[in-house]
Structure formats: C-alpha cells, structure tokens
Amino acid sequence: MTRLLLLLALLLAAPAHAQIGDTTYRLEDPALEARARAVGRELRCLVCQNQSIEDSDASLARDLRILVREQIAAGASDEETLRFVHQRYGDFVLLRPPVGIHTVLLWATPVLFLGGGLIAIVLTRRRRAATGIGDTELSAEEKARLARLEGPPPP
Amino acid sequence: MSTMSPSRRRVLLYAPLAVAGAAGLGFWAMLRGLQDGSFNPRGVPSALIGRAPPDFALPEVEGANLPAFAAGDLRGTGRPVLVNFWASWCVPCIIEHPQLMALHREGVPVLGVNYKDRPADARSFLQRHGNPFARLGADQPGRVAIEWGVYGVPESYVIGRDGLVKWRWAGPITAEMMPELRRLLA
Amino acid sequence: MIPELGHFALILALMVALSQSILPLWGAQTRDARLMESGPPLALAQMVAVAAGFASLLWAFATNDTTVSNVVANSHSAKPMIFKLSGAWGNHEGSMVLWVLVLALCSAAVAAFGRDLPSALRARVLSVLGMISVGFLSFILATSNPFDRVWPPPLDGQGLNPLLQDIGLAMHPPLLYLGYVGYAVTFAFAVAALIEGRVDAAWGRWVRPWSLAAWSFLTLGIGLGSWWAYYELGWGGYWFWDPVENASLLPWLAGAALLHSAIVVEKREALKIWTVLLALLAFALSLLGTFLVRSGVLNSVHAFASDPARGVFILVLLGIYIAGAFALFAFRAPAMAPQGVFAPVSREGGIVLNNLLLCSICAVVLVGTLYPLFLDLLAGRMISVGPPFFNLATLPLALPLVMAMAAGPLLAWKRAALWPVLQRLWWAASLALLVFLLAMFLGGAPVMPALGFAIGMWLIAGAATDILDRAGLGRTGIGNALRRARGLPRAAWGAAIAHAGVGVTVLGMAGMGMATDKLVALTPGASTEFAGYEWRLDGVRDFQGPNYTARRATITVLRDGRVVQVMEPSKRFFPIGRTTTTETAIRTNGLRDLYAVLGEERDGPDGRREAVLRLHNNPLAPLLWIGSLIMALGGGLSLTDRRVRVAAPARRGAAQGAPA
Structure with missing residues (x-):
C-alpha cells in the first residue's frame, strides 16, 4: 500500500508542467466555458484523491479538461461529453454515480431515512397514545419548572 | 399496526447494534483485504475489459527505427x-x-x-x-x-x-x- | 533521556487509567463510597502523566532530537519553532498522544467540576472515560510509539509536509480533538445512565454543557479546516466533500441533534432514550472518523500514512466501545420509562423535526462516504461519490431544516399554535422575500444563491424575533423590552446567536455560489479587466524564506486608475522534501474576497516571459468563517449561563427518591 502510494506520488509528479493550468484551456465563449466547467466538476481526477478535473493539477486532469472543452466546442451536449469520458474511464470517473442497480440504495438513502424516521415517530406516538398518559396542557408544576429554567434569573 | 408490541420495540432497540456489527464486519474484511492485496481502494478496473481496444493510429517515434502501429x-x-x-x-x-x-x-x-x-x-x-x-x-x-x-x-x-x-x-x-x-x- | 521519561509517563498513564476504569465503577456497583471517591484523584493523576508524556514529545521536537524516529520523519532544524512544536501533533503518533491528552483533560474536568454530581454517576462516568483512555493509550504503546529511537541518528530530520507548515492547520487538530473527545464525555454519561437504568432532567442538564462545548469546538475546528483549504489549496473552494471532511461533519451533525434533544430531556424529561442513543452515536461517529483516517481504507488528501495493522487495532477498540455501548443500550433502554407527552406542534415537536432532519443529513453523508468502500467489498464495483451527489442529496433535507429553524424557538412547550408564531415571523418572511427579489432582479443572482440570501436573512431575522419576542417587545415599552432583553438568560442569547451564525454562514455559501474567476497569462506591465477592477502584473521576483525559496508575483489592483490593493501570490519551493506549495494572496473587505493564485511562468507568444494567474472574486466568502465563529460564540455564551454550567442540585434529592 505504502509502495503503491509512493508510486502514485511519482506518477503525479511527472511530467511537471503547469501548476494551475493554461489559458488555452478556456473557451472564448463564456456560456460554453461555463458549461465545460460544469461538466468538468462532474468528472473525477482519477489519479488524485477526491478532486474533480477542474480542481486538479495532475497531467491527466489537464488532458481531460482540454478534451471536455473540445467536445463542448465541437457542439456535443453535456450528456454526450460525459458519456464520452464515461465510456473510456468507467463508472469511477463520474462524481455523481449513475442511478442503477448498484447505486439504488445510495440514491434512496435520503428517502429511506426520512421516511423510516417519520414512520418510527408516528408508531412511537401511537403506542404512547394507546397507553394514554397525561394531557397536552402544561401543568402548573411544569410551568413553574420551565419558568425556573428559562426565565430571568431570580434577583 | 396501531400499537407496537414490546418485543417489536425491543427489535428496534437492537438496530444500532446490528448496523454497527455489520459495518464492523465489513471494515474487518476490508482490512484483511488490504493486507493480502485483494481489497484495493485504488485498483480501478478498466472500462475496456472484454471489449475491443479503441480505434487509433500512432506515428512512429522519430529515429527509433521501430514500426509504428494502429x-x-x-x-x-x-x-x-x-x-x-x-x-x-x-x-x-x-x-x-x-x-x-x-x-x-x-x-x-x-x-x-x-x-x-x-x-x-x-x-x-x-x-x-x-x-x-x-x-x-x-x-x-x-x-x-x-x-x-x-x-x-x-x-x-x-x-x-x-x-x-x-x-x-x-x-x-x-x-x-x-x-x-x-x-x-x- | 527525556523521550524515555515520556514513554514511561505514557505507560504510567495506562496503569492509572486502568485503575480509573475499574475502581470507581466497582465502587458504584458495590456502593462502596471510598472506591467511588478514588475516581477524581485517579483522573487527575492520569492527566498529569499524559501531560508529562506530551511535554516530553514537545521537548523532543523543540530540540530537534534526531535520535527519535518520529522527529526524524516529521521535523527539521530549519523549521520555525512554532512549526517544530506543531509538528509534534502533525503526524499519526503525536496526534494520538494529543488525542489522549485532551481525553485526560476532559476526565480531569469531570473530576474537578463534578462535585455536585451524584457520586455514583460521577464514578461511573469517570470509569467509562478511563476505559476509553486505556484503549487508546494501549493503541499508542503497542502500535504507534512516538518515542521510538533510531541509532545512529541522522544529521537532520526529513522535514514536515510544507502544506502543513501553516498556523491554521497547526491549530486545526487540537480544536477538532476537543470536539471529538468532548463527545467521549457525553458518551460516558450515556453509558453511565444505561448502567444505572435511569435518565432524568439532571442527567440532561449535565450532558448539555459537554455537548455544547464539544459542538462549539468542533464548529471552530471544521471552520478552521475549511478556511485552510480555502487559502492554502488555492482552488477557491471551501468545502470539497472529501471523506475526511465528511468524517468531521458526521459527529458535528449528530452532535447538533444531541445539543437540542438534551434540552428536551432537561426541561421536559422527554426523548430520553433517543437522547442517550444520540450521545452514543456522536462519539461512535467521532471514533469512526479516527478509524477511517488512520486505517488506510479511505484515500484522501488528509489521510495519515496508513498501516492496516493499526487499522485492525483501532477496529477492535471501536468494536469494544461502540458495540459494547449499543448492546448495553439494547438491554437497558427498555428500563427507561417514557415520559413527557407533547403535541406534534410544540417546541418538543420542533426539536424532533430538527433531529429527524439532522440525522437524515448525517445518514446521507455517512452512506455517501462509505458506499464506495462497501460496494467495492461486496460487489467488486468501483464508483465515486462526489460533491454533485452530496449537494443534490443533502439540499432537500437542509432546506426544510433551515426554514423551520427560525420558527422552532418561538414555539411553546408541550402544545403550541403555529399561526401566532408565523404571525410573529411575518416581518422576517417579508424581509427574506425582499432579499430574494432584490438578489434576483437587481443583483442578477441565479435562483439558488438568491434563495440562499433569502434563507440567511430569514434565519438572522428569525433569531432577532426570538430575542425580541422573549423580551416582550410589542407587549411592553421599548425601554422595558431592552432591559428585559439584557436580563434574558445567556442560554437564550446563545441559542439565538448560534442560529443567526448559521444564517451568516448560509449567506456566505450563497455568495460563493456567485463566485467568478478568470485565468490569464500576463507579461509584466500588462493588465486585465476582471470583476470591475483592473489587475496589473508588476513583475515576478525571487524571494528567500527561512526554509524555502519562492517566486512571488506583485499584482496591483486598480479601479478608475486608483490603486485599491497590492496582492502578492507566490509559489514556494521547499528543498527539503522537494515540494512546491501555492500561496494564495487574499484581500478582503469583509464582504468579498479578491483572491489571486500564481501559476506557471512560460515564454509567451511574443517571446517575453509571461505568468499564468488565476483571479477569483468571491462575494461574501468571509461570512463562511465569520458565521462559524458566531455559531461557536453562541455555544460558548450558552455555556456561561449559570444554570447550564452548574449542576442541578435537584438531582441529589431525586436520587434519594424525593420529588425533583
């Protein structure tokens, strides 16, 4: 593992060219450039650690940035450009995992948890209601207690 | 569905333990895999496996006297x-x-x-x-x-x-x- | 000699911690007052021993003792003293010692400030904290000894990653650990409550300050880390959904939920089982972060050099603590009788909604972070889960959360009417709508940033409403209301300020949604138009630092021919370690940042040398961190509330069976 990381560090180090990129990687048309950048933010820099190709200095990331801009400039849609890179680099390159049998649980997480939580709350309340304890008006004792905890401090 | 029996409620209380246990087993398997090399969070399979290589044609390296290929x-x-x-x-x-x-x-x-x-x-x-x-x-x-x-x-x-x-x-x-x-x- | 003393101190600390984890608990179980009373002195002794160990490590780094392999690997004589010292915890071994030191400090604080606690509860809490110390001290001694020697000693160390030679990053781990380890205390309280089989208002009152303190430190730590990423990484961004960032966000989210539900326990004796579970979860997630960062199963910019053997050790520790606590929870939670009914629309109901949403966000972040690992393990498929997923999946949960946040504190306990609360918020809603329309139609903002501005405004105005409402504005004269506002409990002020802080941070996020940047290549003397300014490159020069050489560009920013700012972004080259770092230049006026990064220099088309510059205009960026400071400040202010700080004397009566 350590050796592998070392090797990857070497891979990243070479060929040491630009640090932050090159003006030629930007498209003249701001609308096209904005689209290219949005597409680039969806693509993982494969040799980096959790960075998009827009946020990386690695040589591969720069090549992919140019590629995305060429595709966009040639009139490809955002989806076509993403598909082009996806076909060559596989699922791993997409920072937004495609919805499919392997990712359905991932995408369902918000609904599952929110829904599950709501059901649990409703069930708990029903059970509580069935055992029937107390009314929902604050009793005098509870009011005094809250006043002690929340009101202005006694003089 | 109107009430939860005590045993059902009990099952719910075991849920955190079950989730933590399953996650722990998974991490254990990952660490084992890291040690014997079978689990590698960086080993990404190529999208090309089982497919024909893409179409391409390369020029030769100047002066190397080796045939180029396509x-x-x-x-x-x-x-x-x-x-x-x-x-x-x-x-x-x-x-x-x-x-x-x-x-x-x-x-x-x-x-x-x-x-x-x-x-x-x-x-x-x-x-x-x-x-x-x-x-x-x-x-x-x-x-x-x-x-x-x-x-x-x-x-x-x-x-x-x-x-x-x-x-x-x-x-x-x-x-x-x-x-x-x-x-x-x- | 000093390193051996340090090593010995850690072994001694382990022995003391072992006694601390057994004796007080034994005493509590057998009702032996003398054994229970052994807890505080043992906790103090443990703290002294760990502090001695940590001081020895600092000494080794300060004197650049190259016979210590940890110093060799992470330090260098040419480093400034402050970074020599911070280097002591800028590595795996040293950071573990710091972690244990913070834990020992918390133990000692419980011992010192817990005089009002029922002695059995205090004994059990101290024992659980002792058990955690035992685990992590043995982890250090068995797998990560920071005092290992090398012989013969090399002439000098191998330096520290220059990215880490930064004051922000030097302070980042201590703050984070104060947060993570603070949750060890609430965890210990939860375990103690499970052993006792009872949770009452006094318990909630004791858990609250610790969860407040932990959450405030964690907020500061995360804010500082995000600030560091912003100015040091040089990409203009502030949050990357990196697994390690997520690892710190998880306990923060669970901790925020705990913070609120503990209030319900204290004031209404409801949500008891749930609060205990949250206290266990917050610490479990802290430990999970530690495991992920140090075991090598994750790959991240921030991960420590990893070693699966260490991973196995931490995993076993996690198994003991987390599975043990959850098993105890499953056995003992039914013993805690549910109490404290409330209507769905009530303060309690609002906090339940807050908890539901915070925990759902937490679940999304957790699943998103771990999903690729488990999918690889179970199905052998490699996928990436990155910012586009997290943004998309958390936003629908975060929106209702921040919307409801302004209304929650205005609801009455037990049963509330929604309509009067909304009436009191009408001005906040109108203000938010006005901001939304202004941003869209006058400011030309896209929908999402405009919505962000509106929500930020809504939160700040909502927090103001909370304070004004409590002060009785509208029911009494202004002067009287102001006097009453000053007399409000600090906890009320703290809550309102923290909520307003969230609003400020949301404003910052919305502003960053409108950030622009420009990449240009300029020859010296040439200039470019960007963000309404003229940016002129005056030149790029060599610069000599204490342990690096640098190329530094001078950029003059002008408006209408008048100089507004001079910015000097640079690139540093560290000969030791042969690494290059980018130093951004940031000029802020408090409401927006101008941000410049120096790229490569090359021969331009006309044969002259030109420098590539990336210029950013980041509106409201400072609010991101100001907001997190305000949140932490609110937490701190709540802590100073006498009624939060001081333990409930009522518990003593309750413990003897008298009504509370």
Missing part, C-alpha cells in the same frame, strides 16, 4: 500481445523495464506507446535500458492514452487472441506479477 495491428496476430504505455521521464517505468525485456526475450510481442515524451529522450532511454518493443508508437499529445482510459504511465494491457482486452494493470509490472502475466500471454 488498432488493426492488434487484431489477428494469432497470439496475445502486451501493449505498454511508458515514458522516459517516468521513474516507475525503469522499475518495470527488466520485466518487459524478459517478456521480449521469451518471444512475447510487446507493443509500446511512448506517452508525452521527446523522441530523443525516448531513444536514449531505450539505448540505456534495452529495447523490448516489437513496435513503438508516439503519443505526444496523450490523446490515444485517453481513448484507452489510461491513468498514467506505466500502464499495460493484454490483448487476447480474439482481439479483445483481457487484462489491464495501472502501475509498473513487477517480478512477482510475471507468472500470472506469462499465463495470460501464453
């Missing part, structure tokens, strides 16, 4: 071939070079793609370390590498008898990998 040269060779992306500026390529030389001596066709390199540097690299390549193409802009889905150099592919990609390795080929590689290339 996609057609990978088909119908009658035997598996090794395609190796490399560069003279790549340090791990030096580590891997003796293995390529050994395969070459055993008669394996090794096709080289010289990635983002200067021809003079590539030539002197081959003079110093020996030439394992039956054919050698230059990918100065690195575009063919992207067509293949290459991460960086060195990276190697085995193309089977049927002309489909059988195997990919991102990183240097080490001596320990040779038995497996020989089997794939047989």
Whole structure:
C-alpha cells in the first residue's frame, strides 16, 4: 500500500508542467466555458484523491479538461461529453454515480431515512397514545419548572 | 399496526447494534483485504475489459527505427500481445523495464506507446535500458492514452487472441506479477 | 533521556487509567463510597502523566532530537519553532498522544467540576472515560510509539509536509480533538445512565454543557479546516466533500441533534432514550472518523500514512466501545420509562423535526462516504461519490431544516399554535422575500444563491424575533423590552446567536455560489479587466524564506486608475522534501474576497516571459468563517449561563427518591 502510494506520488509528479493550468484551456465563449466547467466538476481526477478535473493539477486532469472543452466546442451536449469520458474511464470517473442497480440504495438513502424516521415517530406516538398518559396542557408544576429554567434569573 | 408490541420495540432497540456489527464486519474484511492485496481502494478496473481496444493510429517515434502501429495491428496476430504505455521521464517505468525485456526475450510481442515524451529522450532511454518493443508508437499529445482510459504511465494491457482486452494493470509490472502475466500471454 | 521519561509517563498513564476504569465503577456497583471517591484523584493523576508524556514529545521536537524516529520523519532544524512544536501533533503518533491528552483533560474536568454530581454517576462516568483512555493509550504503546529511537541518528530530520507548515492547520487538530473527545464525555454519561437504568432532567442538564462545548469546538475546528483549504489549496473552494471532511461533519451533525434533544430531556424529561442513543452515536461517529483516517481504507488528501495493522487495532477498540455501548443500550433502554407527552406542534415537536432532519443529513453523508468502500467489498464495483451527489442529496433535507429553524424557538412547550408564531415571523418572511427579489432582479443572482440570501436573512431575522419576542417587545415599552432583553438568560442569547451564525454562514455559501474567476497569462506591465477592477502584473521576483525559496508575483489592483490593493501570490519551493506549495494572496473587505493564485511562468507568444494567474472574486466568502465563529460564540455564551454550567442540585434529592 505504502509502495503503491509512493508510486502514485511519482506518477503525479511527472511530467511537471503547469501548476494551475493554461489559458488555452478556456473557451472564448463564456456560456460554453461555463458549461465545460460544469461538466468538468462532474468528472473525477482519477489519479488524485477526491478532486474533480477542474480542481486538479495532475497531467491527466489537464488532458481531460482540454478534451471536455473540445467536445463542448465541437457542439456535443453535456450528456454526450460525459458519456464520452464515461465510456473510456468507467463508472469511477463520474462524481455523481449513475442511478442503477448498484447505486439504488445510495440514491434512496435520503428517502429511506426520512421516511423510516417519520414512520418510527408516528408508531412511537401511537403506542404512547394507546397507553394514554397525561394531557397536552402544561401543568402548573411544569410551568413553574420551565419558568425556573428559562426565565430571568431570580434577583 | 396501531400499537407496537414490546418485543417489536425491543427489535428496534437492537438496530444500532446490528448496523454497527455489520459495518464492523465489513471494515474487518476490508482490512484483511488490504493486507493480502485483494481489497484495493485504488485498483480501478478498466472500462475496456472484454471489449475491443479503441480505434487509433500512432506515428512512429522519430529515429527509433521501430514500426509504428494502429488498432488493426492488434487484431489477428494469432497470439496475445502486451501493449505498454511508458515514458522516459517516468521513474516507475525503469522499475518495470527488466520485466518487459524478459517478456521480449521469451518471444512475447510487446507493443509500446511512448506517452508525452521527446523522441530523443525516448531513444536514449531505450539505448540505456534495452529495447523490448516489437513496435513503438508516439503519443505526444496523450490523446490515444485517453481513448484507452489510461491513468498514467506505466500502464499495460493484454490483448487476447480474439482481439479483445483481457487484462489491464495501472502501475509498473513487477517480478512477482510475471507468472500470472506469462499465463495470460501464453 | 527525556523521550524515555515520556514513554514511561505514557505507560504510567495506562496503569492509572486502568485503575480509573475499574475502581470507581466497582465502587458504584458495590456502593462502596471510598472506591467511588478514588475516581477524581485517579483522573487527575492520569492527566498529569499524559501531560508529562506530551511535554516530553514537545521537548523532543523543540530540540530537534534526531535520535527519535518520529522527529526524524516529521521535523527539521530549519523549521520555525512554532512549526517544530506543531509538528509534534502533525503526524499519526503525536496526534494520538494529543488525542489522549485532551481525553485526560476532559476526565480531569469531570473530576474537578463534578462535585455536585451524584457520586455514583460521577464514578461511573469517570470509569467509562478511563476505559476509553486505556484503549487508546494501549493503541499508542503497542502500535504507534512516538518515542521510538533510531541509532545512529541522522544529521537532520526529513522535514514536515510544507502544506502543513501553516498556523491554521497547526491549530486545526487540537480544536477538532476537543470536539471529538468532548463527545467521549457525553458518551460516558450515556453509558453511565444505561448502567444505572435511569435518565432524568439532571442527567440532561449535565450532558448539555459537554455537548455544547464539544459542538462549539468542533464548529471552530471544521471552520478552521475549511478556511485552510480555502487559502492554502488555492482552488477557491471551501468545502470539497472529501471523506475526511465528511468524517468531521458526521459527529458535528449528530452532535447538533444531541445539543437540542438534551434540552428536551432537561426541561421536559422527554426523548430520553433517543437522547442517550444520540450521545452514543456522536462519539461512535467521532471514533469512526479516527478509524477511517488512520486505517488506510479511505484515500484522501488528509489521510495519515496508513498501516492496516493499526487499522485492525483501532477496529477492535471501536468494536469494544461502540458495540459494547449499543448492546448495553439494547438491554437497558427498555428500563427507561417514557415520559413527557407533547403535541406534534410544540417546541418538543420542533426539536424532533430538527433531529429527524439532522440525522437524515448525517445518514446521507455517512452512506455517501462509505458506499464506495462497501460496494467495492461486496460487489467488486468501483464508483465515486462526489460533491454533485452530496449537494443534490443533502439540499432537500437542509432546506426544510433551515426554514423551520427560525420558527422552532418561538414555539411553546408541550402544545403550541403555529399561526401566532408565523404571525410573529411575518416581518422576517417579508424581509427574506425582499432579499430574494432584490438578489434576483437587481443583483442578477441565479435562483439558488438568491434563495440562499433569502434563507440567511430569514434565519438572522428569525433569531432577532426570538430575542425580541422573549423580551416582550410589542407587549411592553421599548425601554422595558431592552432591559428585559439584557436580563434574558445567556442560554437564550446563545441559542439565538448560534442560529443567526448559521444564517451568516448560509449567506456566505450563497455568495460563493456567485463566485467568478478568470485565468490569464500576463507579461509584466500588462493588465486585465476582471470583476470591475483592473489587475496589473508588476513583475515576478525571487524571494528567500527561512526554509524555502519562492517566486512571488506583485499584482496591483486598480479601479478608475486608483490603486485599491497590492496582492502578492507566490509559489514556494521547499528543498527539503522537494515540494512546491501555492500561496494564495487574499484581500478582503469583509464582504468579498479578491483572491489571486500564481501559476506557471512560460515564454509567451511574443517571446517575453509571461505568468499564468488565476483571479477569483468571491462575494461574501468571509461570512463562511465569520458565521462559524458566531455559531461557536453562541455555544460558548450558552455555556456561561449559570444554570447550564452548574449542576442541578435537584438531582441529589431525586436520587434519594424525593420529588425533583
């Protein structure tokens, strides 16, 4: 593992060219450039650690940035450009995992948890209601207690 | 559904333990896999496996006196071939070079793609370390590498008898990998 | 000699911690007052021993003792003293010692300030904290000894990653650990409550300050880390959904939920089982972060050099603590009788909604972070889960959360009417709508940033409403209301300020949604138009630092020919370690940042040298961190509330069976 990381560090180090990129990687048309950048933010820099190709200095990331801009400039849609890179680099390159049998649980997480939580709350309340304890008006004792905890401090 | 029996409620209270236990088992398996190499969070499979290599045609490396190659040269060779992306500026390529030389001596066709390199540097690299390549193409802009889905150099592919990609390795080929590689290339 | 003393101190600390984890608990179980009373002195002794160990480590780094392999690997004589010292915890071994030191400090604080606690509860809490210390001290001694020697000593160390030679990053781990480890205390309280089989208002009152303190430190730590990423990484971004960032966000989210539900326990004696579970979860998630960062199963910019053997050790520790606590929870939670009914629309109901949403966000972040690992393990498929997923999946949960946040504190306990609360918020809603329309139609903002501005405004105005409403504005004269506002409990002020802080941070996020940047290549003397300014490159020069050489660009920013700012972004080259770092230049006026990064220098088309510059205009960026400061400040202010700080004397009566 350590050796592998070392090797990857070497891979990243070479060929040491630009640090932050090159003006030629930007498209003249701001609308096209904005689209290219949005597409680039969806693509993982494969040799980096959790960075998009827009946020990386690695040589591969720069090549992919140019590629995305060429595709966009040639009139490809955002989806076509993403598909082009996806076909060559596989699922791993997409920072937004495609919805499919392997990712359905991932995408369902918000609904599952929110829904599950709501059901649990409703069930708990029903059970509580069935055992029937107390009314929902604050009793005098509870009011005094809250006043002690929340009101202005006694003089 | 109107009320939860005490036992059902109990089951719910065991849920955190169950989730933590399952996650713990998973992490345990990952750590075991990290140690024996079967789990590698960085070992990304190539999208090309089981497919034909992309269409491409490379120019030759100036002055190297080696024939260049194109996609057609990978088909119908009658035997598996090794395609190796490399560069003279790549340090791990030096580590891997003796293995390529050994395969070459055993008669394996090794096709080289010289990635983002200067021809003079590539030539002197081959003079110093020996030439394992039956054919050698230059990918100065690195575009063919992207067509293949290459991460960086060195990276190697085995193309089977049927002309489909059988195997990919991102990183240097080490001596320990040779038995497996020989089997794939047989 | 000093390193051996340090090593010995850690072994001694382990022995003391072992006694601390057994004796007081034994005493509590057998009702032996003398054994229970052994807890505080043992906790103090443990703290002294760990502090001695940590001081020895600092000494080794300060004197650049190259016979210590940890110093060799992480330090260098050419480093400034402050980074020599911070280097002591800028590595795996040293950071573990710091972690244990913070834990020992918390133990000692419980011992010192817990005089009002029932002695059995205090004994059990101290024992659980002792058990955690035992685990992590043995982890250090068995797998990560920071005092290992090398012989013969090399002439000098191998330096520290220059990215880490930064004051922000030097302070980042201590703050984070104060947060993570603070949750060890609430965890210990939860375990003690499970052992006792009872949770009452006094318990809630004791858990609250610790969860407040932990959450405030964690907020500061995360804010500082995000600030560091912003100015040091040089990409203009502030949050990358990196697994390690997520690892710190998880306990923060669970901790925020705990913070609120503990209030319900204290004031209404409801949500008891749930609060205990949250207290266990917050610490479990802290430990999970530690495991992920140090075991090597994750790959991240921030991960420590990893070693699976260490991973196995931490995993076993996690198994003991987390599975043990959850098993105890499953056995003992039914013993806690549910109490404190409330209507769905009530303060309690609002906090339940807050908890539901915070925990759902937490679940999304957790699943998103771990999903690729488990999918690889179970199905052998490699996928990436990155910012586009997290943004998309958390936003629908975060929106209702921040919308409801303004209304929650205005609801009455037990049963509330929604309509009067909304009436009191009408001005906040109108203000938010006005901001939304202004941003869209006058400011030309896209929908999402405009919505962000509106929500930020809504939160700040909502927090103001909370204070004004409590002060009785509208029911009494202004002067009287102001006097009453000043007399409000600090906890009320703290809550309102923290909520307003969230609003400020949301404003910052919305502003960053409108950030622009420009990449240009300029020859010296040339200039470019960007963000309404003229940016002129005056030149790029060599610069010599204490342990690096640098290229530094001078950029003059002008408006209408008048100089507004001079910015000097640079690139540093560290010969030791042969690494290059990018130093951004940031000029802020408090409401927006101008941000410049120096890229490569090359021969331009006309043969002259030109420098590539990336210029950013980041509106409201400072509010991101100001907001997190305000949140932490609100937490701190609540802590100073006498009634939060001081333990409930009522518990003593309750423990003897008298009515509370």
